[in-house]
Amino acid sequence: MIDLTRVRLDSAESESGERLATLERIVLDLMMEVETLRATVIELSRPQSLNTDVLDNEAGEVPGPHSLYGVKYLSTALLAHSSAGMTSGQEKVLQLFYSTRGAHRETLMLLRLGYTPEQIDIFRQNARDAETWT
Numbered sequence: 001m002i003d004l005t006r007v008r009l010d011s012a013e014s015e016s017g018e019r020l021a022t023l024e025r026i027v028l029d030l031m032m033e034v035e036t037l038r039a040t041v042i043e044l045s046r047p048q049s050l051n052t053d054v055l056d057n058e059a060g061e062v063p064g065p066h067s068l069y070g071v072k073y074l075s076t077a078l079l080a081h082s083s084a085g086m087t088s089g090q091e092k093v094l095q096l097f098y099s100t101r102g103a104h105r106e107t108l109m110l111l112r113l114g115y116t117p118e119q120i121d122i123f124r125q126n127a128r129d130a131e132t133w134t
Helices: 014-042 066-081 087-096 105-112 117-130
Strands: none
Touching: 014 087, 014 105, 014 117, 066 087, 087 105, 105 117
């Protein structure tokens, strides 16, 4: 847990290493949350997986541990702590965003969303073209 009362991110009084460690933890926490939300949206986008308990939720009611969000959050949280294999859990979460094979972050997301290789090639060409716009 980050104790933001101890670390002044905007102050020269804080040790630079302490600030960096705090910012690193914040970024990893935000990426974990974003990954959870992405996984949820992807799952909800598949018609066969629509869960009326989640969609018909009363305003302000917490969906609970059996909601799609709860299940996806737990899965992502466990991944963040997994030390199986050659990488840490935090690195595994980061790898969902950034390829270790040099692929663009957007390409990884398009693959996860089910875009075909041909559609991704079109995206790549459009992205290269967009980089030349002035």
